[in-house]
Amino acid sequence: MNTPKYFFAQNIKFLRKRKQLTQQDLADQLSMTRVKLNALESGKTGAPQPADYFKFSDYFQLSIDTLMRIDLVKLGELKLRDLQAGNDVYTTGSNLRVLAITVDKSNKENLEYVPIKAKAGYSAGYSDPEYLAALPRFSMPNLPSGSFRMFPTTGDSMFPVPENAEVICGFIEDWTSIKRGTPCIVILRGEQDFVFKKVTMNAEERMLHLESFNQAYKPYQVSIGDVLEIWKYHSYQSKEIPKPVSDVQHISVAMTEVLKRLKKIEDKIEK
Structure with a gap:
């Protein structure tokens, strides 16, 4: 079984720099010490407190799961903005999935x-x-x-x-x-x-x-x-040329169509 990768430390450092904040600036806004923030960003705190996760999640408008599981550095600015706009699987609770992609030199998806x-x-x-x-x-x-x-x-x-x-x-x-x-x-x-x-x-x-x-x-x-x-x-x-439809397949298609029509007739009779 592959060991899962977690990106919390590098993500919060990346997001802080993206907002052009110093460690002291962010620490003040999150009501924590700069020493603690430095430890979190460097990964020296092996088990951050649950309250710490919530602080970063609320501040950066990203779910805890996204902060931990997704390498935000490689997503690109457009995808980050999309996540922070609310299209985050873990924040919305919907069936949306965060998709990692690659792009060409023109920033178009490959x-x-x-x-x-x-x-x-x-x-x-x-x-x-x-x-x-x-x-x-x-x-x-x-x-x-x-x-x-x-x-x-x-x-x-x-x-x-x-x-x-x-x-x-x-x-x-x-x-x-x-x-x-x-x-x-x-x-x-x-x-x-x-x-x-x-x-x-x-x-x-x-x-x-x-x-x-x-x-x-x-x-x-x-x-x-x-x-x-x-x-x-x-x-x-495919390199293969599609095979011609056999007589048996023609009959099968015809029978399926007949059964569908019979089913519609039965439904009308029941009503």
């Missing part, structure tokens, strides 16, 4: 690619800017606004998406906005991999229903607490 060799480490490094900085990244025209990432697919559970295709997905901030059966890449806590499934959100039970595209695989559910990130399918790239 499209990061997670190659096969990096798949196993993604669930541990997804929020680590150093991990993301080591990923291949490039820009792609005609993508809508938002943050995008490219993931490799393996196995046959994604049919009709070809095996070994690269799936381009957009980051979903608010999980409650997911429509029933939305194709997504789902990053699960503790997994050595990520999954590409049709996702249905059950907010009341705090569960995600995951269904494979290949009907040979049974659907299953996971707790929202076990989900790290969700990326909505946008498109895919």
Whole structure:
């Protein structure tokens, strides 16, 4: 199990300098001594008091969890302002997720690619800017606004998406906005991999229903607490030419449509 990284000490030092305050200035505003503030910034205080966390959280308008878990130095000014404006997962209590990204020289977001060799480490490094900085990244025209990432697919559970295709997905901030059966890449806590499934959100039970595209695989559910990130399918790239639709598939589609119409008729009769 990887030891989690905490950034509290370097974050409060960074935020103080960002506001162009001396240690004495900030210490006075937080009603603490400069010696104590220096110890907190240098990490010499191994276990700060809970009241200290609340003071910094209130003053900088960032949640305690963000101050501890996110390396703010590498987020960039625009993202910091966004967090302080209230779009902080831990402050709002919503399903918003803080996303670490990389940008090009023009401060435009890159499209990061997670190659096969990096798949196993993604669930541990997804929020680590150093991990993301080591990923291949490039820009792609005609993508809508938002943050995008490219993931490799393996196995046959994604049919009709070809095996070994690269799936381009957009980051979903608010999980409650997911429509029933939305194709997504789902990053699960503790997994050595990520999954590409049709996702249905059950907010009341705090569960995600995951269904494979290949009907040979049974659907299953996971707790929202076990989900790290969700990326909505946008498109895919593959070297394979799509196979023509077989007669059996045509029949299956036709039967599905007939069953839907029968269900609508039954519903009208019951009413």
